[in-house]
Amino acid sequence: MVATARSPIPTERGLRLDIRGLAHAFELKGERLPVLQRLDLSVAPGEMVALLGPSGCGKSTLLRLVAGLEPLQHGELLADGAPIAGPDPSRVVVFQDPTLYPWRTVWDNVALGLQARGLLRQQRGRVDEALAKVGLGEFAQAYPRQLSGGMAQRVALARALVNDPRLLILDEPLGKLDSLTRIAMQGELIRLWQQQGYSGLLVTHDVEEALLLADRVLVFSDRPARVLAELQVARDYPRHRDDPHLVELRRQALELLGLGKDW
Amino acid sequence: MSTSSLEWSAARERPAPARLWRTGLLAGAAWGGLGLLTARLPNAIRDWPLTAELASLSFVVAALLAGLALAGRWVPARLRAAGPWLVALALLLGAWQLFTAKLGWLPVPFFAPPQALLEVYLEDWARLGESLLHSLALLGSGVAFGAGCGFLAGVSIGWSRRIGYWLHPVLRLLGPVPSTALLPLCFFLFPSSWSASVFLIALATWFPVTVLTWSGVASVERGYYDVARTLGASPWFLIRRVAIPAALPHVFVGLFMGLGASFSVLVVAEMMGVKAGLGWYLQWAQGWAAYANMYAALLLMALVCSGLISALFLIRDRALSWQQGAMKW
Numbered sequence: 136m137v138a139t140a141r142s143p144i145p146t147e148r149g150l151r152l153d154i155r156g157l158a159h160a161f162e163l164k165g166e167r168l169p170v171l172q173r174l175d176l177s178v179a180p181g182e183m184v185a186l187l188g189p190s191g192c193g194k195s196t197l198l199r200l201v202a203g204l205e206p207l208q209h210g211e212l213l214a215d216g217a218p219i220a221g222p223d224p225s226r227v228v229v230f231q232d233p234t235l236y237p238w239r240t241v242w243d244n245v246a247l248g249l250q251a252r253g254l255l256r257q258q259r260g261r262v263d264e265a266l267a268k269v270g271l272g273e274f275a276q277a278y279p280r281q282l283s284g285g286m287a288q289r290v291a292l293a294r295a296l297v298n299d300p301r302l303l304i305l306d307e308p309l310g311k312l313d314s315l316t317r318i319a320m321q322g323e324l325i326r327l328w329q330q331q332g333y334s335g336l337l338v339t340h341d342v343e344e345a346l347l348l349a350d351r352v353l354v355f356s357d358r359p360a361r362v363l364a365e366l367q368v369a370r371d372y373p374r375h376r377d378d379p380h381l382v383e384l385r386r387q388a389l390e391l392l393g394l395g396k397d398w
Numbered sequence: 399m400s401t402s403s404l405e406w407s408a409a410r411e412r413p414a415p416a417r418l419w420r421t422g423l424l425a426g427a428a429w430g431g432l433g434l435l436t437a438r439l440p441n442a443i444r445d446w447p448l449t450a451e452l453a454s455l456s457f458v459v460a461a462l463l464a465g466l467a468l469a470g471r472w473v474p475a476r477l478r479a480a481g482p483w484l485v486a487l488a489l490l491l492g493a494w495q496l497f498t499a500k501l502g503w504l505p506v507p508f509f510a511p512p513q514a515l516l517e518v519y520l521e522d523w524a525r526l527g528e529s530l531l532h533s534l535a536l537l538g539s540g541v542a543f544g545a546g547c548g549f550l551a552g553v554s555i556g557w558s559r560r561i562g563y564w565l566h567p568v569l570r571l572l573g574p575v576p577s578t579a580l581l582p583l584c585f586f587l588f589p590s591s592w593s594a595s596v597f598l599i600a601l602a603t604w605f606p607v608t609v610l611t612w613s614g615v616a617s618v619e620r621g622y623y624d625v626a627r628t629l630g631a632s633p634w635f636l637i638r639r640v641a642i643p644a645a646l647p648h649v650f651v652g653l654f655m656g657l658g659a660s661f662s663v664l665v666v667a668e669m670m671g672v673k674a675g676l677g678w679y680l681q682w683a684q685g686w687a688a689y690a691n692m693y694a695a696l697l698l699m700a701l702v703c704s705g706l707i708s709a710l711f712l713i714r715d716r717a718l719s720w721q722q723g724a725m726k727w
């Protein structure tokens with residue numbers, strides 16, 4: 136596995152995720168809207184898997200199911216072999232929107248998970264560490280409205296990481312950022328992942344981002360989502376965008392997403 | 399970089415205050431004029447007591463304002479901003495003085511000159527103070543009770559469907575009824591007129607606080623809950639640390655409306671049943687044709703109500719300091 140090839144990373148930190156025969160449907164204006172159909176997918180401990188797919192195909196729904204935020208309808212969802220019954224701090228989500236609490240300072244936002252689990256008093260130092268990790272130590276006492284979009288997204292990342300997640304679920308975490316901040320944050324995500332060794336499930340609309348960050352890239356079909364193809368990225372980190380291997384994979388991915396050859 | 403930003407901020411600053419505070423000087427002159435008017439012009443219908451004292455008071459204010467005006471630079475910005483109002487106040491008092499005591503154009507028992515109010519405050523302060531304390535105690539009990547229940551009810555309805563099922567119809571039926579309409583019934587049902595009044599004031603406060611707390615809790619973004627849930631939050635944590643802080647801006651709107659409603663219920667309850675407090679004082683004064691006392695009590699009431707609302711604004715600004723550009727009172 137690619138994951139085991141990166142020797143210094145403590146892969147045992149990562150969670151093993153198994154999805155078998157997952158199906159999900161919503162009720163929309165009295166009609167059944169199938170969103171996921173017979174989906175099979177596994178994430179090895181310490182592996183980063185990216186999901187690509189057309190808008191509205193059900194990627195966020197899949198992530199919400201894995202996070203335990205959406206009740207399971209059909210199929211099997213296993214975290215380290217145990218069924219996922221609800222949200223758990225070992226599986227933390229970073230949403231597309233930073234969803235920071237505007238009434239809390241940056242520090243208090245990052246402290247949220249520790250506070251919710253009654254660990255804050257003993258582990259205050261970890262909040263400072265997490266903020267330092269995303270380079271926002273100076274902004275600890277700022278309010279979210281005083282942050283830029285990229286800074287807010289970094290706070291959201293720190294808020295997730297302070298809980299030592301074993302699976303980090305990223306739903307278009309960089310979707311709203313400008314391209315320069317985005318490139319910087321992609322490097323940051325790789326660095327943090329290599330430091331912490333969690334498993335990752337990343338949804339993105341940016342094919343290049345998926346190829347830069349993930350060990351494996353799954354391309355989903357239109358709704359109801361099925362896995363159209365699985366692309367192995369056989370490159371070490373840090374990767375280079377102009378690497379011919381990545382360029383070839385990008386061509387394949389875009390073709391699968393229906394963009395043909397003339398993009 | 400740093401110098402240019404300094405220049406920029408300097409350019410944006412308002413010009414330094416002039417050495418002389420001109421409006422202050424004008425206000426001093428106006429108050430001096432008021433003093434002269436009061437002291438020099440003869441009283442028309444009767445010789446009002448305390449006329450000389452009122453004149454002296456005006457002169458003192460005039461002297462203070464003039465002194466401040468000359469000190470210019472050290473006048474606090476808030477006082478500076480109030481300058482035009484200080485002038486207007488002197489003019490209004492002058493007109494009042496002129497039309498009542500000096501010319502007697504306004505019918506005498508119904509319109510008292512300013513010095514008559516001064517006399518009431520000096521002579522009857524004990525009774526006024528006692529009435530004020532009584533009103534504050536009644537208002538405080540009722541508002542605290544109503545706001546507390548309203549907050550709890552609002553959070554419960556917004557949070558729990560089952561509690562909402564039972565509370566919602568009660569809220570819809572009882573809430574919009576004017577509290578004062580229940581006055582006769584409550585005086586009859588409750589053991590004392592005091593407890594009946596507390597209940598009615600609480601009821602008037604309860605309705606807006608409940609509705610707005612409820613709407614605040616109901617409109618919390620789902621994402622806020624999702625974030626906390628994935629981080630291991632218990633339902634209690636979601637209520638206390640997510641739902642309530644997110645709903646707090648709405649809660650304060652409810653508190654303002656509730657407090658406003660409570661004032662009128664308070665006065666009516668005091669007039670009709672309690673026989674104490676400022677509302678009762680007003681009615682008592684009117685019964686004895688002591689109109690100066692009535693004006694004095696009204697002025698006191700206006701100041702106290704306004705002070706309470708200001709205090710609530712102050713608390714809100716503290717509690718919601720994370721909000722930007724909230725309305726200033």
Ligand SMILES: Nc1ncnc2c1ncn2[C@@H]1O[C@H](COP(=O)(O)OP(=O)(O)OP(=O)(O)O)[C@@H](O)[C@H]1O
Pocket residue numbers: 161162163168170188189190191192193194195196197358
């Ligand atoms: N709570 C819900 N109730 C009803 N339908 C829903 C709900 N949530 C999602 N859907 C529907 O499910 C489908 C998939 O939604 P989802 O958010 O998973 O898409 P997505 O792949 O994340 O899209 P995007 O890439 O644009 O974020 C959409 O058609 C949406 O209308």
Ligand SMILES: [Mg+2]
Pocket residue numbers: 194195196306
């Ligand atoms: Mg989505």
